[in-house]
Amino acid sequence: EVQLQESGPGLVKPSQSLSLTCSVTGYSITSNYWGWIRKFPGNKMEWMGYISYSGSTSYNPSLKSRISITRDTSKNQFFLQLNSVTTEDTATYYCGSGDSNWFAYWGQGTLVTVSS
């Protein structure tokens, strides 16, 4: 069974970088697509981007200058870095996996608060 688990700091200061790890068990990240989605207070959900089985990436243009998704295949993990965060980046961050179009598997989510 595919399982994903997010980890990282729950509190980030404004202007700093947000860094999260998604650890995957039960499936190799050299297959399928692996992405990040966030849910803001108030329920709005935003697709942030993904990294493919080959290592290619696709990002939401609204984040393109600030976001980077990378991976470590030896650890079966992939990562999110979001630079220059503001309070508007406060959200629950999910990692997910599936076809390039939809997410069949999701992590439990991790709340990240941006505050000084």
Add this chain to the structure above:
Amino acid sequence: DTVLTQSPALAVSPGERVTISCKASESVSTRMHWYQQKPGQQPKLLIYKASNLASGVPARFSGSGSGTDFTLTIDPVEADDTATYFCQQSWNGPFTFGSGTKLEIK
């Protein structure tokens, strides 16, 4: 970006049939997917590509539509179906989500 519009909330009784709608601001072909999210849990894929039932999802759930108008149907509704239901499109970049429909079972 493609805007997906959903009704905010619905309330139905157990055993009834409920339809949850999602209207896209432009055509998304059949690249519409549906998720269920219960409080404190991660989203769960229910339907992919408008009408395909995801693995392990009860046949009480079904999806239909193409172009700009899509529907998720639950028939019959059970008490455990209390959740927020989101649609998501993947035809036009970037992928976008609807704002969610909160389903209450009376």
